[in-house]
Amino acid sequence: MSTKRVTAADVARAVGLSRATVGFVLNDTPGQTIPEATRTRVLAEAKRLGYRANTAAQALASGRSRIILLVLPDWPLDYSMRTHLDEASLALDEAGYSLVTMTPHPGGQARPLWETLRPDVILGMQPFTPEQLAEMRASGVEHIFPPTATRDDADSLGFADGPRLQVEHLIARGRRRIVFAGSRDPRLAGLVAERRELAAATLHAATGDGFASTGDIDETAASETVRRWIDDGVDAVVAYNDDIAALILQAALRAGIAVPTALAIVGHDDTPLAGLLTPSLSTVRVDNAGLGRYLAALALSAVNDGPPPVAGPETEARLIVRETT
Structure with missing residues (x-):
């Protein structure tokens, strides 16, 4: 009926x-x-x-869909990303806008949502390709961030500070044989490589040396990799994130390696796990909730033709020193 x-x-x-x-x-x-x-x-x-x-009719009459489209990289939806998205969604909802996410996949056949939804703003967690930017503009979307296919806009927010803080902290602790540990998840390959490059540049600028070793690990490789590092005289690890740092910590403790005396470990993201580990994990904290609100403010400034928000403390990385260093 x-x-x-x-x-x-x-x-x-x-x-x-x-x-x-x-x-x-x-x-x-x-x-x-x-x-x-x-x-x-x-x-x-x-x-x-x-x-x-009738939202479709209202959108047609006003020229606005009241939809913000966030294009996500093909990354795992971890704690940091969930916190980021939850806060952005809440802030936009309070302003009368809906946050919609999409993840383009290599070889995917789905029609891009910017063609079907006609969002008021498109936001990206990474720079778009020139082809994507051309498609978005051809679909009539005026407000796109980042507006170019370079990293200048994202890097200006200070997101690259985490790897620098990790390395500088270990050097200040007197560590010299430092390694970088990444993730084997193929979806994270680009982000792992980026953080590794940033950390290596900091290490070289401070000491003139590179990493003693680099490697991507998972549960099956952590124990063997940590033993090899210790045999090679490694005394500190820069981990891609807290999950990788936790794997290294567990492998070291099972092998009877004293942390941080013999091996210092610093993670990244300050997930709830970091403070619950024994010993607790030194890490880098990024205000993901604050970043979500900043992202929402960026979108709202675009649809209201206002000045973009000024990046504040929410875009700054901060070192959290605990027991593993």
Whole structure:
């Protein structure tokens, strides 16, 4: 059994007002001088009748979909990313916008959501390719961030500071035979390589040396890799993230290696796991909730033609020193 959709015309008949007046109220049309009592009566009757706005028609009339599209890299949805997305979604919802995410996959056949949703803003966690940018603009999307296919916009937020802080902390602790430990997850290969490169540049600038070794590990390789590092005189590990750092810590403790006396370990992301480990994990904290709010503010400034938000403490990495260093 089908139920007829309640329209603005139905509301207008019920309250005995013109369709135009009711439309102004329901669409919250600016520049209209409608008495508050009339507005209240219209909204109350619309609620009683079960009126729901035709969002497609509203979007067509206003030129806005009130959708923010966030294009995600093909990364695992870990603690940091979930926190980031939750906060961005909440902040946008409070402003009357919906956050929609999509993840393009290599060889994927799905039609890009920027063609079907016509979002007001497209945001990317990484620079878009020139081809993607051309497709987005051809679809009529005016507000895109980053607006170019380079890393300048993302790097200006200070996201690269984490690997630098990891290396500088270990050097300050007197460690010289330092290794970098990455993840074997193929989805993270680009991000692992980026953090490794940033950390290596800091190490070389400070000491003139490179990493004693680098390697990507998982549960099956952690024990063997840690033993080899110790045999080679390694005294510190820069881990890609806290999960990798936890694997190394577990392998070291099982092998009877004293942490941090014989081997110092510093992670990245400051997940809840970091503070629960014994010994607790030194790591780098990034305010993912703050970054989510910053992302939302960036989108809202674009749709409202306002100045972009000023990057504050939420975009800065901070070292958290605990027991593994």
